[in-house]
Amino acid sequence: METGPINEGLQAAVEVLMEDFIVERRSDTDTFREILNNEKTIRRFVTENFGYQLKIDSDQAKLEKVPYYAREWMGIKEFRDEIDYMFLMSILAFLEKKQPEEGFLLSDIIEETKQFLYNIQLVDWKKRQDRKSFVNAIQYVTNLNLVYIRDGEIESFEESEDGEVLYFTTSLIRYMFRNFSKPIEQIESIEAFLMDGLDTGNPHHTLMRKLYFEPVVFFNELSEQEREFIARQRNYEIIKKAIEVHTGFELERSLKCIYLIKKERKRHLKQHPHYNNESYIVTQVAKELSDRLSVMQEKPLELWVLSDQEFEDVLQKAKRKNELAWPNTLRQWSFIEYKHMVIQYAREWKLAEYNDITWEITIYPTFIRTIGEYHEELKNYIAMESGGNE
Structure with a gap:
């Protein structure tokens, strides 16, 4: 040791x-x-x-x-549709054949993409939305510094399918592709992909x-x-x-x-709680949950389960007590948007699990491990602005 x-x-x-x-x-x-x-x-x-x-x-x-597991939060935040990932895979397949500092045209990679996705995904290159998805994928590859633009602007392709760009690969292209124990076409599931090696x-x-x-x-x-x-x-x-x-x-x-x-929070790490508004709001909900659970029947070795109405009561209380200090964009959220954000966040961080059928929420102890409140001066201001009513 x-x-x-x-x-x-x-x-x-x-x-x-x-x-x-x-x-x-x-x-x-x-x-x-x-x-x-x-x-x-x-x-x-x-x-x-x-x-x-x-x-x-x-x-x-x-x-x-x-x-070990593939989770939703591991996805690429810039991507919105499944086709974005399909385009990314086709682009990487094209780049795998290239050497560092080798040039190619945007039209070359598009032709390769058409062949790659043939019989897999129907792409209408005349539709701006499909071109936008392709642009998202190739911009992601550019941001990874696998390629760089020598001439032209990729944004022009989003406006018109006739846009042209000259790309060059970088030395990082040699490091992009992972070695597998067998040909990748023989790996038939996500689980097999993750377990390889x-x-x-x-x-x-x-x-x-x-x-x-x-x-x-x-x-x-x-x-x-x-x-x-x-x-x-x-x-x-x-x-x-x-x-x-x-x-x-x-x-x-x-x-x-x-x-x-990690007791020291770092902005570049994805941690809970983090330096973002959603994280702060979830810790405020955790404070109200902690108060609610403290008066429920003690179940030290079990999990707490709240009905949808009980959970909404907690959310409403946290909102009334804190929303005057929230950023304006979040104050404009509907209650449904606010509730969805908290549930999604709690699921991603395994703080709770929401049953979409029974509408019950199961609270794990980790949810109330970190609770958040504003400092006394701000709490007094909120109370005064709200007329002292919660």
Whole structure:
């Protein structure tokens, strides 16, 4: 078990490798230097704990990481439709054949896309919406720095199918594509894609992949092997120490779940609570939930279940008490929009589960672990502006 002072450079390097697709020397010199300085330690950490591979050359570093589950929040936020992802796959298939600094025209990649999607997806290139989806996909690839524009503007293609652009690939093209144990066309499901290269009989690796890429892991989500592994105090202490030393996260365990926390909030990390309005609002709802649950029948080893009406009462109370301090855009939300946001957020962070059939909401203990209130001066102002009525 590793001891000694915390290596902040090591933690920063692991954090960026876990969060980013690739680390370039020229765009993030400090992090790249820390990766090189701690290369052996990082390799040992990711190999022993996740079964991941670290690739490094003189200009870039990439951690080939795959989560255990595919979750909705892992999608590309710039994409809105399934066809956006289809276009992305066709673009990547085209780029896989290219060498670094090789040029090609937009019309070339469109022709390749037509063949790639033939008999898979009907595309009407005369429709602006379909062209817009294609533009979304190729702009995403450009933002990843896999290609760059030498001449022309991609926005012109959104306006007219006759628009032309000259692209060139970058050296990152060599690092885009993951190696599989067999031809990709033989991988027939998302599950098979995620499990490729994973030793599913190694509970250390499977547990760590779940733990690091899930907001919380409930014990009923673990396999028997994983439950037996984590139940051994020595194993628990080993992974707890490894996480704290290499990542700066802390491992916590309750009667029903295990999860990672980072007490220091960072804007570039997706954490709960985060520095956004939705997160603040959810913590305010958590405060009202905490008050409501405190007077309900105690069920220390169970979950709380609220009816739709009970949950809406909590939402209404949180809204009345806090909305005067919300940004104007959120104050203009309808109650349905507000409720949908809270439910969606709670689902993504595994704070609660909403039953779309019974309309009941199951509250996990993690929901009320972090509660939010405005400071006293602001609360007094809200009370005065609202006439003292909640």
